[in-house]
Amino acid sequence: xxxxxxxxxxxxxxxxxxxxxxxxxxxxxxxxxxxxxxxxxxxxxxxxxxxxxxxxxxxxxxxxxxxxxxxxxxxxxxxxxxxxxxxxxxxxxxxxxxxxxxxxxxxxxxxxxxxxxxxxxxxxxxxxxxxxxxxxxxxxxxxxxxxxxxxxxxxxxxxxxxxxxxxx
Amino acid sequence: xxxxxxxxxxxxxxxxxxxxxxxxxxxxxxxxxxxxxxxxxxxxxxxxxxxxxxxxxxxxxxxxxxxxxxxxxxxxxxxxxxxxxxxxxxxxxxxxxxxxxxxxxxxxxxxxxxxxxxxxxxxxxxxxxxxxxxxxxxxxxxxxxxxxxxxxxxxxxxxxxxxxxxxxxxxxxxxxxxxxxxxxxxx
Numbered sequence: 001x002x003x004x005x006x007x008x009x010x011x012x013x014x015x016x017x018x019x020x021x022x023x024x025x026x027x028x029x030x031x032x033x034x035x036x037x038x039x040x041x042x043x044x045x046x047x048x049x050x051x052x053x054x055x056x057x058x059x060x061x062x063x064x065x066x067x068x069x070x071x072x073x074x075x076x077x078x079x080x081x082x083x084x085x086x087x088x089x090x091x092x093x094x095x096x097x098x099x100x101x102x103x104x105x106x107x108x109x110x111x112x113x114x115x116x117x118x119x120x121x122x123x124x125x126x127x128x129x130x131x132x133x134x135x136x137x138x139x140x141x142x143x144x145x146x147x148x149x150x151x152x153x154x155x156x157x158x159x160x161x162x163x164x165x166x167x168x
Numbered sequence: 169x170x171x172x173x174x175x176x177x178x179x180x181x182x183x184x185x186x187x188x189x190x191x192x193x194x195x196x197x198x199x200x201x202x203x204x205x206x207x208x209x210x211x212x213x214x215x216x217x218x219x220x221x222x223x224x225x226x227x228x229x230x231x232x233x234x235x236x237x238x239x240x241x242x243x244x245x246x247x248x249x250x251x252x253x254x255x256x257x258x259x260x261x262x263x264x265x266x267x268x269x270x271x272x273x274x275x276x277x278x279x280x281x282x283x284x285x286x287x288x289x290x291x292x293x294x295x296x297x298x299x300x301x302x303x304x305x306x307x308x309x310x311x312x313x314x315x316x317x318x319x320x321x322x323x324x325x326x327x328x329x330x331x332x333x334x335x336x337x338x339x340x341x342x343x344x345x346x347x348x349x350x351x352x353x354x355x
Contacts, residue, residue: 020223048247055248
């Protein structure tokens with residue numbers, strides 16, 4: 001198996017025709033965002049809040065681009081109304097790359113509760129997701145692309161600490 | 169001027185330009201006056217008309233894009249004014265109907281009586297921001313901004329006059345998506 005890095009993962013997303021990237025940073029996603037800022041084929045637009053990033057992605061999709069939203073799981077609360085009253089009912093897809101802070105209750109206090117409930121919140125909202133791992137990348141991306149192209153609904157890939165390089 | 173008079177002035181000027189509408193009063197008044205395929209009616213997700221419009225503008229740089237917003241929506245997402253200013257899309261025209269209330273929920277006051285939204289937009293970095301108070305001023309101001317490099321901001325101060333009997337958007341959300349996307353595709 002070839003090595004799995006920020007660069008190879010972004011290359012895979014570009015192969016799937018994602019060209020519009022936005023989000024609010026997380027240290028677990030810092031390698032991905034740095035790489036996005038370095039390459040010319042895609043645009044990374046910084047968002048000031050995660051729900052604004054959902055809006056931005058919706059506009060990009062309406063205009064014919066496939067969007068990716070990168071955020072920490074702390075942003076999920078801000079996004080829930082946007083997902084339920086925009087994406088899910090209008091059938092506006094987006095690929096969400098969400099970092100998993102607070103996994104296993106081992107993190108700073110502000111991450112513990114969301115780290116426990118983020119996947120339950122997605123399930124309650126009826127939003128499908130997978131935990132991204134080097135060995136399942138092709139399989140979960142294929143599932144995500146079916147959700148996005150066939151059902152026109154959002155799909156979330158969850159990123160655990162250590163999956164991608166961190167830039168400090 | 170009454171809110172409905174602002175819509176009566178504005179809507180005939182839209183031509184075939186895509187217009188992203190804020191939820192509530194903005195959607196309902198515009199839809200009731202003239203339905204267009206190039207109207208994106210945002211029925212929920214309050215605050216996001218501006219970010220949706222920014223996304224369209226960034227991905228369709230050769231099209232003019234209008235955001236038709238309300239004071240409540242702008243106040244909820246003031247950070248998006250900064251995003252629009254920072255990205256500086258030349259094709260984005262941001263029009264705000266400011267009635268100083270949350271009109272479709274029963275006229276509860278917003279705080280835009282105390283906050284000059286056009287000054288907020290200008291300070292954020294919009295290339296131009298104009299405030300109008302009289303209906304005769306709308307057409308010349310709108311046409312000037314449509315012919316200017318964006319992002320530009322037009323604040324229209326109005327009095328509340330919403331009739332609760334005004335219809336709601338009758339298209340399903342999926343229909344709104346499909347017809348708006350179709351209107352943006354090259355013929």
